[in-house]
Amino acid sequence: MKHVTSRDNALFKHLKALVGSTHQRRKAGQSVLDGVHLAEAYVAALGQPTSCVVGERHYDHPEVRPLLDLIEPERVVVLADTLFAQVSNVVNGIDLLLVIDTPAGHLPSTIDTDCIILDGVQDAGNVGSILRSAAAAGIPHAFLTTGCAFAWSVKTLRAGMGANFHLNIVEHCTLDMLAGRLAVPLLATSSHADAIVFETDLRQPVGWIVGNEGSGVSAEWMDRVTRKVGIPQPGGLESLNVAAATAVCLFEAVRQRR
Structure with a gap:
């Protein structure tokens, strides 16, 4: 000592x-x-x-x-x-x-399990909260694109409350790196969705893409989405915080699989 x-x-x-x-x-x-x-x-x-x-x-x-x-x-x-x-x-x-x-993440050759992709989520508190929800929901992989807050910053770690230690976190990912490896449907939340998340079959592995706090999921990623889903908001607000919306989606999948 x-x-x-x-x-x-x-x-x-x-x-x-x-x-x-x-x-x-x-x-x-x-x-x-x-x-x-x-x-x-x-x-x-x-x-x-x-x-x-x-x-x-x-x-x-x-x-x-x-x-x-x-x-x-x-x-x-x-x-x-x-x-x-x-x-x-x-x-x-x-x-x-x-x-x-800092744990080194690895990029699987085939991504056939649940995963979450963070596309330009800039706030460290949001990134940490999303990682916390993902770990709690049993998601094994988190892929962060360039432009996301650093997954191992002090603020992200505090918000994650230990979630980082239970996830395979890969930073600086691009569409080219991930698209060919994804062997699961890719879902995104959208205010222009054709389905409600609570009425979508989530009993099999899926990938979730969550976007920037202001602009949402980028156009290049949205073009690769299998399905857009919406979250009902009877209170009339325009949108949910990205971390809150992600938690709703991840735990709807948990509910369906119980």
Whole structure:
């Protein structure tokens, strides 16, 4: 176990760079998990982190100690409180971070199971919420096109609440990369749909395509959709938030398959 008290320490500098820059996280191939819940979810799903960083004041915290018992001691770093304050944006939280090697997604040669494609979803909170719903609904694959929020950003991870660790997430996907591999019907929600999602047969694997918050699914992807489905909105609003609409669709499939 290491104890770091100097801001000139190389590990602290690396941690500060990761926390402060998406570019640095992509370059290093590493992500930062902030807080006990995400740390517990990661260790339970994927095992040992690269390092576990805990603030001095919370080293003996009752929520921290059981987690530290699961992590190899040589991976644990105790950080001076004044330094920890420089690498965490959480107010009144528990001072604990995990540094992990960002899981590398894989692109199956044939996609014949349920999947979800995010087409230019830009808000990290929406991306995280969609991933959370997908994982909860048992979706194995999430494919993100270029233009989506980073799946491993701090905000996305917080919104996902551990969902990232249960999905095969592939970023920077294009239509050319995916279209020839899809062996399931592709569905999209639309205000101009010819069917209602609650009256659509979803008992077999399907792919869902969800689009940008403002412009929706792009024209090139909409041309590849097998069927457009609508969500009834008797309240009269124009549309649902993309994460909410996605959850409705995914769990309608769950309902039908029970």
